[in-house]
Amino acid sequence: MTAFILMGVAGSGKTTVGKQVSAELGLPFFEGDDFHPPENIAKMSSGIPLTDADRGPWIDALVAALNQRSGGNAIIACSALSEFVRERIRSGLKEPAEFIWLSGDPELIEKRLQGRPKHYMKAGMLASQFAALQMPSNAHRVDVGQPLEDVVAEVVGIIEASDEQR
DSSP, X not given: OOEEEEEOSTTSSHHHHHHXXXXXXXXXXXXXXXXXXXXXXXXXXXXXXXXXXXXXXXXXXXXXXHHHSOXXXXXXXXOOOSHHHHHHXXXXXXXXXXXXXXXXXXXXXXXXHHTOTTSSSOGGGXXXXXXXXXXXXXXXXXXXXXXXXXXXXXXXXXXXXXXXXX
């Protein structure tokens, strides 16, 4: 089956959209942040951007969890900002991966992050997220500037269309 990876910068809605899509389609949801080792969280909490070397163990842990589950589609929230990360995910998974890029205006995303004071990813690090973003050429792009229910409906439509093509 397929791993549908909701990618994008912090504050783009990966978790919120992912949980709603998961509930609507009855698919398992994986929160990529849950697989960060404590060192990564400490770094990000201190305002230090991660390097690809930092991201390797995180991605490997996420991929291992996805490979251990029994078949069927899954929804994954994972920033996957760089081609390095996306390729590491693709090459490690036993099944195909489709990336759905939750894309938004930096001003909108920053406003969202300012409303999440308890999250380790602070609004001040957003610039580093956008700087690290290597725009994917093979991802479905969804504008998160539209109402949440429209974003969710668009993502559901992408997944259903993909299933019909398989």
